[in-house]
Amino acid sequence: xxxxxxxVARIATLARIKVPExxxxxxxxxxSKILTWIEQLNEIDTSGVEPMASVVHMTLPMREDVVTxxxxxxxxxxxxxxxxxxxxxxxxxxx
Amino acid sequence: xxxxxxxTLAAARDGLRNKAFSAREITQAHIAxxxxxxxxxxxxxxxxxxxxxxxxxxxxxxxxxERLALDGLPLAIKDLFCTDGVQTSAGSRILAGFTxxxxxxxxxxxxxxxxxxxxxxxxxxxxxxxxxxxxxxxAVENPWRRRGDNRPLxxxxxxxxxxxxxxxxxxxxxxxxxxxxxxxxxASFCGIVGLKPxxxxxxxxxxxxxxxxxxxxxxxxxxxxxxAIMLTAMAGHDPKDSTSAPVPVPDFEAALTSDxxxxxxxxxREYRVDAMPGExxxxxxxxxxxxKSAGAMPVEISLPMTKYALPAYYIIAPAEASSxxxxxxxxxxxxxxxxxxxxxxxxxxxxxxFGAEVRRRVxxxxxxxxxxxxDAYYLKAQKVRALIARDFDEAFRRCDxxxxxxxxxxxxxxxxxxxxxxxxxxxxxxxxPVNLAGLPxxxxxxxxSRDGLPLGLQVIGRAFDEETVLRIGGVIxxxxxxxxxxxxxxxxxA
Numbered sequence: 001x002x003x004x005x006x007x008v009a010r011i012a013t014l015a016r017i018k019v020p021e022x023x024x025x026x027x028x029x030x031x032s033k034i035l036t037w038i039e040q041l042n043e044i045d046t047s048g049v050e051p052m053a054s055v056v057h058m059t060l061p062m063r064e065d066v067v068t069x070x071x072x073x074x075x076x077x078x079x080x081x082x083x084x085x086x087x088x089x090x091x092x093x094x095x
Numbered sequence: 096x097x098x099x100x101x102x103t104l105a106a107a108r109d110g111l112r113n114k115a116f117s118a119r120e121i122t123q124a125h126i127a128x129x130x131x132x133x134x135x136x137x138x139x140x141x142x143x144x145x146x147x148x149x150x151x152x153x154x155x156x157x158x159x160x161e162r163l164a165l166d167g168l169p170l171a172i173k174d175l176f177c178t179d180g181v182q183t184s185a186g187s188r189i190l191a192g193f194t195x196x197x198x199x200x201x202x203x204x205x206x207x208x209x210x211x212x213x214x215x216x217x218x219x220x221x222x223x224x225x226x227x228x229x230x231x232x233x234a235v236e237n238p239w240r241r242r243g244d245n246r247p248l249x250x251x252x253x254x255x256x257x258x259x260x261x262x263x264x265x266x267x268x269x270x271x272x273x274x275x276x277x278x279x280x281x282a283s284f285c286g287i288v289g290l291k292p293x294x295x296x297x298x299x300x301x302x303x304x305x306x307x308x309x310x311x312x313x314x315x316x317x318x319x320x321x322x323a324i325m326l327t328a329m330a331g332h333d334p335k336d337s338t339s340a341p342v343p344v345p346d347f348e349a350a351l352t353s354d355x356x357x358x359x360x361x362x363x364r365e366y367r368v369d370a371m372p373g374e375x376x377x378x379x380x381x382x383x384x385x386x387k388s389a390g391a392m393p394v395e396i397s398l399p400m401t402k403y404a405l406p407a408y409y410i411i412a413p414a415e416a417s418s419x420x421x422x423x424x425x426x427x428x429x430x431x432x433x434x435x436x437x438x439x440x441x442x443x444x445x446x447x448x449f450g451a452e453v454r455r456r457v458x459x460x461x462x463x464x465x466x467x468x469x470d471a472y473y474l475k476a477q478k479v480r481a482l483i484a485r486d487f488d489e490a491f492r493r494c495d496x497x498x499x500x501x502x503x504x505x506x507x508x509x510x511x512x513x514x515x516x517x518x519x520x521x522x523x524x525x526x527x528p529v530n531l532a533g534l535p536x537x538x539x540x541x542x543x544s545r546d547g548l549p550l551g552l553q554v555i556g557r558a559f560d561e562e563t564v565l566r567i568g569g570v571i572x573x574x575x576x577x578x579x580x581x582x583x584x585x586x587x588x589a
Contacts, residue, residue, distance in 0.1 A: 007462075008458070011461050016445055017445040033517065034409065034516060046475060061337060075196035079194065091435070091440050
């Protein structure tokens, strides 16, 4: 499948990665090439095949519903690019 | 006396127990080797002080007559494992300055066994690559050179720093991670042993996630016995990883009986790909003959879906990566690039923080998961994955293990194969199916290419049957007698 520039811009927005307009054309070419290569999967008949999400054949284990971690606010905030009064700080969202 | 950096892990363990040398001595020899190896760029962060402190504790234990499984043995840790108090970068700008306040389960298991950390090894950014050229901390060089050609070669990837460090004697052993071949392919390129265990054998907790249904940690060592020793210490059930298997960990070292009589070795006809160099075909045949002489029985098998494994992988892995890498948004850790709004801050941070290959894969992953394309790409790939796993299930009714080449080529020069992502992806043609099926795979150095570079053979086993894989690997190793060393050796000063 050939992706156009507009599709690349749309995916980039979904992925929250700024892609300068000057790079969108070449990126569309690269991604199209990969997708075309991937599309050889269409040669296979997969009707009736259950999709496989994991090789682990077990149900997720249950555990007691108790707190097992926490109370480490300062250690977690220590890596924040910006923090104040025990919170992560981000650009203003609500006027 | 042999330089302490030349010892195998097993020999170093014995030397420490017999008090032939101290943990401090072997650690100091390795710290010097790590410094001497800087031209390879194999380490991102060196931790000599921590190494010496850990060695001191080992010496105290050894003096008391206590001895842990890996006491005093200096290791390199791929910089994808979170290490408490030591910067963990995943080879990315976006994690600049990130210092985890916790320790990954696998590294915690190693330290509990008394091992010594030399530092954090370089890797492809977020483990995405097959040449270790996508790291924000620069490319890693392979310590090997082609005969009569001094151009630097890639070490393979993504665990290229781990492989280069072990091959150059700048670590007794290392740990890596393998999502599509990232332990086995660099092991093959650097002439060392690399083992990807069964999915679920080692905990993924505290490993920076790339593709969660495929990622698995494993050892990278200079021989098969060392890989067995390392895996015994690394593995085990971990309640913090719900996909970690609640199964007992055998003593893998005890599995190395050298007895492969009667074992049926599957030879998949679909692995005879077009364009495979004759020397790799010949090495593969030699491996078959070696195992036959040792009493095993080669049987031809068919894995019909082999050619579809790579395209399925390049949907599934980027899809999982796009989801896992959503957390790098400039809020909680690492890089932040300001913007007018919150969204623009995210977009600027991720634009500057991710390199070209990571960006490419996140965009592909976002696309194949997006509305209208999910069924055509992602669901289709998951169905093909089921067929690939079924291929192996059926093959293992007729054989006990499978023998293949590890990679379709020897190490290539930095700069070759770089323009075309698809050509680069083909490096993993023999390793990727193993991840999709969740099976154990071992690469053992078995010979040299025409221009003097190491080539590996891969042994694939049934789920949770690393013992048979290691046993067969041990026989290949002793028959091949691969004892050659790379051009660049960092250790040896001690």
